[in-house]
Amino acid sequence: MKKIIIISIFIILIVLVSGIFIYQNALKPVKTAEKKAVQIAMEETELTKAEDFYLYNGQETYYVLKGKNKKGINMYVWIPEKEGRIIVRKQSDGASEKEAVSKLLEEKKPKEIISVRLGIEDNRPLWEIYYRSEGNLINYYYVDFETGEWRKSIENL
Known part of the structure; x- marks a missing residue:
């Protein structure tokens, strides 16, 4: 009986350690992208402090940073993964996350909002709201x- 308990604990530990290893390896590309984005933003924009990072995969992949400049002004920075122009905006110069969600709620009846993040399409910054509607259908709403x-919607996936 002792032998079975010891073997069971050993197997559980192996599974747990393997799971942690796999999880860390899965996050490595995102962490590498974040490091790269912060470095580029610090070198090529007024951003001096990065507070949040989004990875946006639309028509092209963009790294989006939320942070502050040296005057303490809240900023957003959109950095293309490949070649392209870096876009910088003050947070106060655009719609807030809350305003984007309010726009969705005015027009749609989401069952559950999964995520809200910044993105960019055709060189125009936007908010991407990923939500579920009745019937657990996946939807995207862009502000x-x-x-x-409202910019566009992708519905009933």
Whole structure:
């Protein structure tokens, strides 16, 4: 009986350690992208402190940072993964996350909002809201960052 308990504990530990190892390896590309984005933003923009990181996969992949400049002004920075122009905006110059969600709630009846993150399409910053509707259908709702207006929807996936 002791032998079975010891073997069971040993197997559980192996599974646990393997799971942690796999999880850390899965996060490695995202952490590498974040490091790269912070370095580029610090070198090529006014950003002096990075507070949050988004990885946006739309038509092209962008790294999006939320942070502050040396004056303490809240900023957003969109950095293309490949070649392209870096876009920098003050947070106050566009719609907030809360305003984007309010726009969704005005027009749709989401069952559950899964995530809200910044993205970019056609060189226009936007908010991407990923939500579930009735029937557990997946939907995306895009709000233009600069105008706060609906941009496009992808529904019932």
